[in-house]
Amino acid sequence: MxxxxxxxxxxxxxxxxxxxxxxxxxxxxxxxxxxxxxxxxxxxxxxxxxxxxxxxxxALTGGESGKKNARLSSRVVVWNDETDLGEVFDSSTGYDFTEFGGGKRSPDVSWIEKSRLEGQNIIGLIQILPDFAIELRSPTDNLSEVRAKMAEYQQLGVRLGLFINPQDRQVEIYRPRQEVEILEDPKSIDCNEVMPGLILSMSKIL
Structure with missing residues (x-):
């Protein structure tokens, strides 16, 4: 290469x-x-x-991955609309992690708690860490690259990161200073530790 x-x-x-x-x-x-x-x-x-x-x-996301990502985003948005605890951002949103030693990334779904957005300019790339981030693996994604991206989120301090891998019917859970937790074919993911009351259904995702 x-x-x-x-x-x-x-x-x-x-x-x-x-x-x-x-x-x-x-x-x-x-x-x-x-x-x-x-x-x-x-x-x-x-x-x-x-x-x-x-x-x-x-690569551009195919229809099947796009459909699943839309479902994930909508489930987080519905929860956030009900709780009004923060803001949800889609896969087109860019984050600038360079001041923290990271790169410039775009999680498939991300969420930031409301108080952390006060006084922040988010017109351009967001320059604070999300509290929550999801990466959904598509058929074109390189597995090691997505895991490296998740490890970057974990190292920088994203409080809860989910790597959803439909190809292997797994969900990997990343938390700061903890071992990665791997769930086999889960029906739902409890995100209560960061997002109170959010049980993220894996129906039609895995």
């Missing part, structure tokens, strides 16, 4: 052409600023940045 490193020289975004991205057979490392430019210049791509500055280009 070819490793390509983008130029580190600062550029004037007003006087340069857009950075167009072709990642065929290429591993690309970029700075945080270059990542932001790439996102602006390639709005149709789903991009993430790892802590070691490796650019991740994610």
């Amino acid at each position: 070819i490793i390509a490193t983008a130029p580190s020289t600062a550029v004037d975004t007003q006087d340069t052409k857009p950075i167009l991205l072709d990642v065929t057979n290429t591993r690309l490392t970029v700075t945080s600023e270059q990542f932001d430019r790439l996102c602006l210049d390639n709005p149709n791509l789903r991009l993430e940045l790892t802590p070691n500055r490796e650019l991740i280009v994610m």
